[in-house]
Amino acid sequence: MTVTDLVSYEDALASFDPVMGLEVHVELGTATKMFCGCSTAPGAEPNAHTCPVCLGMPGSLPVVNATAVESAVRIGLALGCDIASWCRFARKNYFYPDMPKNYQISQYDEPIAFDGHLDVELEDGEVFRVGIERAHMEEDTGKSTHIGGATGRIHGAVHSLLDYNRAGIPLIEIVTKPIEGAGARAPEVARAYVAELRELIRSLGVSEARMEMGQLRCDVNLSLRPHGRETFGTRSETKNVNSLRSVERATRFEIQRHAAVLSSGGTIVQETRHFHEEDGSTTSGRIKEEAEDYRYFPEPDLVPVAPEGAWVEELRAALPELPRLRRQRLKAEWGLSDHEMRSVLNAGAIQPILDTIAAGAPADQARKWWMGELARRANESGTEPAALPITPAQVARITALVADGSLNDKLARQVIEGVLAGEGEPDAVVEQRGLKIVSDEGALGAAVDEAIAANPAIADKVRGGKVAAAGALVGAVMKTTRGQADAGRARELILERLAPQG
Amino acid sequence: MPGITREEVAHLARLSRLELKDEELDHFAGQLDVIIGAVARVSDVADEDVPPTSHPLPLTNVMRADEVRPSLTPEQALSGAPAREQQRFKVPQILGED
Numbered sequence A: 001m002t003v004t005d006l007v008s009y010e011d012a013l014a015s016f017d018p019v020m021g022l023e024v025h026v027e028l029g030t031a032t033k034m035f036c037g038c039s040t041a042p043g044a045e046p047n048a049h050t051c052p053v054c055l056g057m058p059g060s061l062p063v064v065n066a067t068a069v070e071s072a073v074r075i076g077l078a079l080g081c082d083i084a085s086w087c088r089f090a091r092k093n094y095f096y097p098d099m100p101k102n103y104q105i106s107q108y109d110e111p112i113a114f115d116g117h118l119d120v121e122l123e124d125g126e127v128f129r130v131g132i133e134r135a136h137m138e139e140d141t142g143k144s145t146h147i148g149g150a151t152g153r154i155h156g157a158v159h160s161l162l163d164y165n166r167a168g169i170p171l172i173e174i175v176t177k178p179i180e181g182a183g184a185r186a187p188e189v190a191r192a193y194v195a196e197l198r199e200l201i202r203s204l205g206v207s208e209a210r211m212e213m214g215q216l217r218c219d220v221n222l223s224l225r226p227h228g229r230e231t232f233g234t235r236s237e238t239k240n241v242n243s244l245r246s247v248e249r250a251t252r253f254e255i256q257r258h259a260a261v262l263s264s265g266g267t268i269v270q271e272t273r274h275f276h277e278e279d280g281s282t283t284s285g286r287i288k289e290e291a292e293d294y295r296y297f298p299e300p301d302l303v304p305v306a307p308e309g310a311w312v313e314e315l316r317a318a319l320p321e322l323p324r325l326r327r328q329r330l331k332a333e334w335g336l337s338d339h340e341m342r343s344v345l346n347a348g349a350i351q352p353i354l355d356t357i358a359a360g361a362p363a364d365q366a367r368k369w370w371m372g373e374l375a376r377r378a379n380e381s382g383t384e385p386a387a388l389p390i391t392p393a394q395v396a397r398i399t400a401l402v403a404d405g406s407l408n409d410k411l412a413r414q415v416i417e418g419v420l421a422g423e424g425e426p427d428a429v430v431e432q433r434g435l436k437i438v439s440d441e442g443a444l445g446a447a448v449d450e451a452i453a454a455n456p457a458i459a460d461k462v463r464g465g466k467v468a469a470a471g472a473l474v475g476a477v478m479k480t481t482r483g484q485a486d487a488g489r490a491r492e493l494i495l496e497r498l499a500p501q502g
Numbered sequence B: 001m002p003g004i005t006r007e008e009v010a011h012l013a014r015l016s017r018l019e020l021k022d023e024e025l026d027h028f029a030g031q032l033d034v035i036i037g038a039v040a041r042v043s044d045v046a047d048e049d050v051p052p053t054s055h056p057l058p059l060t061n062v063m064r065a066d067e068v069r070p071s072l073t074p075e076q077a078l079s080g081a082p083a084r085e086q087q088r089f090k091v092p093q094i095l096g097e098d
Helices: A009-015 A066-078 A183-204 A244-263 A309-317 A323-334 A338-346 A350-358 A363-371 A373-381 A392-403 A409-420 A426-433 A441-454 A456-463 A467-480 A487-498 B006-015 B022-045 B074-078
Strands: A016-027 A090-093 A103-106 A113-121 A127-139 A143-147 A159-163 A170-176 A216-226 A236-241 A271-276 A281-287 B088-092
Touching: A009 A016, A009 A183, A009 A244, A016 A183, A016 A244, A066 A113, A066 A127, A066 A170, A066 A183, A066 A309, A103 A127, A113 A183, A113 A323, A127 A183, A183 A216, A183 A244, A183 A323, A216 A244, A236 A244, A236 A281, A244 A271, A244 A281, A323 A338, A323 A350, A323 A363, A338 A350, A338 A363, A350 A363, A350 A392, A363 A373, A363 A392, A373 A409, A392 A409, A392 A426, A409 A426, A441 A456, A441 A467, A441 A487, A456 A467, A456 A487, A467 A487, B006 B022
Parallel strands: A236 A271
Antiparallel strands: A016 A170, A016 A216, A090 A103, A113 A127, A127 A170, A143 A159, A159 B088, A216 A236, A271 A281
């Protein structure tokens, strides 16, 4: 392996025009595998979710999962694709132990969905249209553990161990058309595309599409051509780039690497490459030329899939609002800027906010709590806001308690803390922790008198007409009531007592 | 042109990780050529109104509901494995990636 010299990103773009192709694999969230009734639930012990079909035993026969086909059609429709009226599965033959059959059932020249597009929005609001070549159905492979190598990688391993629980889980592979014209923004377009596709998949409810769980995986194909040339250069394929940030980094790295090779008079080898999370680099995997002879042929064990037109139209009519259009609508409804809306999106807070509004909270309050205290707590515990142990209904109840003056923001945060700690419903937390605001005149009046007595100089200022100085007295009241006073009422009482002129 | 060459048989053998001696290649190439020639005669019989057929049955959309069925136990799954370790199938060193 040679050390890769890079040219600067700016120099690379000055000489070359990048062309990308992105292949995304989505693991569907079906209960069972693509061709057998084995569970897809994660976390099972090794080889506990296997049967003669997914172990490739002689005489076993695959049967297609109806929900997986429906999911494939819905994904295709949401991507604006044509849906094949008739298509077949195909065998992709290869010699590798991650598929015990020695072939993967996939689709070859007859994908179930083809010729669509996905509009993605970049940071500055520019919309870039990415063409979709095809979306096809296939099955996931088993999981290999390599033993004896230095880093658990295949390199230097003396043998490997196979767990086939994942073998046969339904996958949809979504392939873009060549993405041209992105120029220097290619890495950003790649990232935005994967992010938008993930949103789309989630909105359809066909997969949770969690990249860190391997439910959505991206391969980045990249080539460079000199400016002005039509034909594509030789591409490299960087496999398994599994976070949004990595998609951007891998694309950027490959642009710089290709440019370095081409500028020094070298040629790019068509090969797969591995991405390294630690430093954002890629290294050579396998040379493609001779290995790529999959001898595809129609799968004889499965009959064709022929989605009926009427059924496809039913599915089309029932599609949810596309994420980008929904974001535009909500942005207008909530009166947010592009930047604010993107923050809400990036925080993963859109759905919780909507659910909280549906539970009766005003939009601005729902947004305030999910983007503030709850986003902070989610961040601390390394989860998405939606995964916090608090329901939108509970958040809505807390906003109602703030609105009617029972809680102020500080107390509300303590209620949230209590709910998250499993202390029960908001009202129960208020009760148990004694968090109700102090607004009864007796207790509050006493606190006000105490504050005035303890701060004669400030009281004199207020008496002298400096109403702003009353704030310090309100602060003293809040302190003696440990934050539980109704600040507005306290201020009124202070001013009544000190009767300032003017 | 139906038929298969010795080179193609050698290529397939390599893809299948089968080590064939020279005389075996000659032997199998001849046999396979005869078999493929016999199968190819179907094309002579089929008129232009007979489309290429991958399935003999006029069926489409044979599917099952997405309902979990019992799997094998890991013990059953591994019972035929030549080697195992950590409740997984143990395979020899893998040469070449991916």
